[in-house]
Amino acid sequence: MKILALIPARMGSTRFPGKPMATICGQPMIGHVYKRVRSAKIVNLTAVATCDKIIYNYICSIGGAAIMTSKLHTRATDRCAEALLTLEKQIKKKFNIVVMVQGDEPMVDSNMIFQAIKPLISNKKLKVTNLLGKIKNDKEYHDHNCIKAVCDLKGNALYFSRAPIPATLKSGYFAQGKQICIIGFQRDFLIQYTKFLPTPLEKAESIDMLRILENGIKIKMIKTNKITQSVDTPNDLKKVRKIIK
């Protein structure tokens, strides 16, 4: 099994420009993520996929691998697929499984990466996995930056939304979970993803995974009890600084 970890990152985030290079304890966020992902033993190679020279240069400077991609991607998944093909051409080898770890998940750990990959190794028919975390409070439930997921009885995703789902009249009840952007793909399916056209719900919500559900393909959600803090705003970064210290 050849397993590749890809970390998509770009400077031009509308909500938080320059986010990947913002520092946590003196080190750019993307550096934290890169080192944490690389420490996962199950991963053979870790690379950052970016359209920005500044990120590329930084990753190279810490002895990491980086791949330049097109500026035109609107979805991180499309960016990763391009990087996968470029990398495979360079090293003249094919991977079996690709795990995509968003650059804004600085609290990722090697166990979470293992969780996302393991079901794909044992079940070749399974195409995609996502981690599912606990929603901490009412604020997170109503936060558009936090992507909520609902699943069927077997743990396959039914839908992802930035709207509060499921609708509940009782506050303080969180049967649902949130998506943690550690996403495992069978290598061939990641390529397949880019061949589907963008879909209506994917575009409306701006959620990569909806393209998969709208094409009738299942996504297995894997529960984790690990508390994470993804970074979407400068305020989130302050929280992470405190935790990592």
Add this chain to the structure above:
Amino acid sequence: MINNLKVLIVIPSRLGGFRFPDKALKKINGKEMLLWVWESAIKSKYADKVVVATPDQKIKHFCLQNKMSVILTRKNHIRGTLRVHEAFLKSMPEADIIINLQGDEPCVRSTSIDLAIRKLSKNKKIAAVNLFNEISYQEADKDKNEVKVVTNKKNEALYFSRNALPAIWLGDKRFLCKKEICVMPMWKWSLNKYAKLKQTPYEIIESVDMMRFIENDYKILMVKCKENIKSVDCKKDLIIAEKILKNRNS
């Protein structure tokens, strides 16, 4: 009858809770809501039989007075679909297709009911068909009584919610959302299956019957209804339904 398949329409109807008592018998342009629904149902080309399913003596009495066939069902069904299942077993167990036509849908025409039946009859594998209307995101956001639905490329339901779906984030604000219209044809196999399955988490949280199918990985096909429908959950809805039905007759 459609392609030699026997068709039964069941109209589950209750007097209603505290919020809107005697809902089923409220008048719209001088005619009771339940009678509006009944008259659409009996005009269906495919229906071999139409029956009202109710736990209430008052509704039963109203039906008998108006020569509508009626089945008295248990009081304590937790879902309308289970009331429909009981009525199906008691009134026409030989039916192949059973339509759950809710008593609070006075605006649904027989042509729409037939459209839903036709779509189901072509596909043995899907558990149910539901109709939907397209509405603006603003409209979807307003009313928690309306059930919103998101679908895949084949128009199969992904999820039903009382909250507005999808959330419009970076997407076009003119996105058309879908609201569920409670005209729900099912196969005998799927209705029997429904009655055997346990209640599911989102069925309870969203209070949507169809979620029990979805959470058990059964497919529901959503079919676009060309006419404008307003289901009646409160007094305000009654006035809107009145307008829709008045414009239609003139």
